[in-house]
């Protein structure tokens with residue numbers, strides 16, 4: 260039986276951020292996904308880290324699956340060279356389609372939109388609605404305050420300590436690739452991609 264194509268959803272900023280290390284990391288992620296034969300699922304825009312990731316994946320011959328709400332097509336400069344472009348009517352629908360078509364989630368540095376996306380998939384995980392790996396790529400220590408916030412929420416009694424186990428933190432590309440390979444090339448029972456979003 261043919262092995263289905265594995266897909267990695269990348270949430271990241273529509274801006275490049277102040278530290279050029281983040282853009283370099285985004286390019287490395289795009290190239291790595293292409294090299295491994297994993298499809299990039301992303302917000303379809305050509306801006307910031309999102310654009311960097313997609314350009315690198317495309318340049319390395321990787322498959323790309325972009326999802327963008329109609330009203331953002333201009334503002335986020337939807338790319339015209341994607342393997343698949345899905346146009347949604349709402350932001351909620353965008354996140355749902357991205358999630359439904361992914362086997363793992365990687366979170367690169369980003370702003371409020373990226374945080375929203377991270378917390379949505381984290382809360383779905385907390386509720387037991389999926390078991391997909393969620394990996395924070397802690398480029399140049401960017402996510403340290405977020406990890407501290409999650410620890411604070413747990414210490415203050417507003418979340419079970421298990422919350423911290425629902426996402427992984429990797430600082431380097433090699434570690435990210437290894438974690439993805441573990442999950443995607445030999446998925447544990449129950450880790451295979453469900454075909455629907457919660």
Ligand code: AMP
Pocket residue numbers: 271272273274302304309331335350351353354369370371372373374375376
């Ligand atoms: P940001 O991290 O703020 O640069 O946003 C990254 C991406 O998330 C951009 O493509 C935004 O359009 C998208 N985004 C922001 N808020 C939401 C939301 N509530 N639902 C879905 N996507 C969002």
